[in-house]
Amino acid sequence: MRNNKLYVIVITFVATIGGLLFGYDTAVISGAEKSIQEYLINSLGLSTLIHGITTSSALIGCIIGGAISGILASKLGRKKSLMLAAGLFFVSALGSGFPEVFFFEKGNPTIGLLLMFNFYRVIGGIGVGLASAVTPMYIGEIAPAKIRGTLVSLNQFAIIFGMLVVYFVNWGISNGQTIEWINSIGWRRMFLSEAIPAGLFGILLFLVPETPRYLSLSGKKDEALAVLTKISGAERAKSIMAEINESLKHHSSAKVLSFGKTVIIIGILLSVFQQFVGINVALYYAPRIFESMGAEKDASMMQTVIMGLVNVVFTLIAIFTVDKWGRKPLLMVGSAGMAIGMFAIAGLAYFEIIGISTLVFIIIYTASFMMSWGPICWVLISEIFPNKIRGKAVAIAVAAQWTANYLISSTYPAMMEFSGAFTYGFYGVMSVLSLLFVWKMVPETKGKTLEEMEKIWEKKK
Numbered sequence: 001m002r003n004n005k006l007y008v009i010v011i012t013f014v015a016t017i018g019g020l021l022f023g024y025d026t027a028v029i030s031g032a033e034k035s036i037q038e039y040l041i042n043s044l045g046l047s048t049l050i051h052g053i054t055t056s057s058a059l060i061g062c063i064i065g066g067a068i069s070g071i072l073a074s075k076l077g078r079k080k081s082l083m084l085a086a087g088l089f090f091v092s093a094l095g096s097g098f099p100e101v102f103f104f105e106k107g108n109p110t111i112g113l114l115l116m117f118n119f120y121r122v123i124g125g126i127g128v129g130l131a132s133a134v135t136p137m138y139i140g141e142i143a144p145a146k147i148r149g150t151l152v153s154l155n156q157f158a159i160i161f162g163m164l165v166v167y168f169v170n171w172g173i174s175n176g177q178t179i180e181w182i183n184s185i186g187w188r189r190m191f192l193s194e195a196i197p198a199g200l201f202g203i204l205l206f207l208v209p210e211t212p213r214y215l216s217l218s219g220k221k222d223e224a225l226a227v228l229t230k231i232s233g234a235e236r237a238k239s240i241m242a243e244i245n246e247s248l249k250h251h252s253s254a255k256v257l258s259f260g261k262t263v264i265i266i267g268i269l270l271s272v273f274q275q276f277v278g279i280n281v282a283l284y285y286a287p288r289i290f291e292s293m294g295a296e297k298d299a300s301m302m303q304t305v306i307m308g309l310v311n312v313v314f315t316l317i318a319i320f321t322v323d324k325w326g327r328k329p330l331l332m333v334g335s336a337g338m339a340i341g342m343f344a345i346a347g348l349a350y351f352e353i354i355g356i357s358t359l360v361f362i363i364i365y366t367a368s369f370m371m372s373w374g375p376i377c378w379v380l381i382s383e384i385f386p387n388k389i390r391g392k393a394v395a396i397a398v399a400a401q402w403t404a405n406y407l408i409s410s411t412y413p414a415m416m417e418f419s420g421a422f423t424y425g426f427y428g429v430m431s432v433l434s435l436l437f438v439w440k441m442v443p444e445t446k447g448k449t450l451e452e453m454e455k456i457w458e459k460k461k
Helices: 002-044 048-055 058-075 078-097 111-142 145-174 179-192 195-207 212-217 221-232 234-249 262-276 279-284 286-292 297-325 327-350 356-370 373-383 387-418 420-441 450-460
Strands: none
Touching (some): 002 058, 002 111, 002 195, 002 221, 048 111, 048 387, 058 078, 078 111, 078 195, 111 212, 111 387, 145 179, 145 297, 212 234, 212 387, 221 234, 234 387, 234 450, 262 279, 262 373, 262 387, 262 420, 297 356, 297 373, 327 356, 327 373, 327 420, 356 373, 373 387, 387 420, 387 450
């Protein structure tokens, strides 16, 4: 069994590089956004709204990638969909670093160049949208029930680790350099650095199997049983295979509402609340937030690194407790912590108090998110949907998540111009509502097989 567990962990490690790239791609903009503003926004006389849209443009791709992930995961399979995502990450890294290639003159910003930069960011976003849906789906379908929460949570660890890595990369590129160098060369290197993990991900995916659930859906029962045997041992594999076959025998219809509306609504609301609490504002705009608190350029980058380290530590807490404490308790505790952090930041913003207290409450807020909604939302999305509709249902939930992400991130600069206290207060209210939602609607899934989860929705139809 030890060898089986090692095999599962190795497969999970490869899959979570998709999560690392998800984090890397979404956070790389945090170090480059001020240079992009100088190079492509201010030089063209464009507004802060255009800057917000450009900073968040990858999220348009995320929405597209999330929306098509169900079709691709069902048609190509989970593994090939991840391979496609790796290719998109690679192209985006090169194109975002040098958007002038083929069509434009370097150092001569134009509206066309701005659109081309956004195009490459959207390409990367499609990769993120695909990876965000398919990576937890892949791990959830590979992992044994007893450790599924832990293994899917590793994907969130990889996302946060990817963010932490790129915070260090951005800091390393900018450290000791002049603003002029960063605005002309440094931001390009930040984007180009993503090509390295993207290439590694694409290569390693050739070494992992397709998931047994997808193989069964494709009629490849012998291959599915072989993978399950490697994962769980011969006896347990036969038992799981029988459950999979039983779940596929019934509900031959693949309509997304085959199991009722409730499970789809819960999936969508999990996704929307994960974004409406405002986490990506803290992640995308972290250096700018710290600079607004009075930190110098290098210090703001270092404070962002500190925040990244805190995020990693508290994500580890979720990984080690999700299969012991359960999903609901972690989510509810996290919602309470986020509400405290955001309401405190709103109060400090209202009274214009800037200092270490703001940093402390940002850390309380992000730490609360990282030990709860960060990983647990993905765990639940990977496991609450029945086999027959999982691809389509996950795609709906993930598309809703990235749509919510885009709305929150792109409106942040304009909201802050209106009122910082109102902005952070809004995120605090969303944190309270997320707690009430989990308490009333979300089922506990700890220790249940994916097929057992299906029976919960059968009863609620």
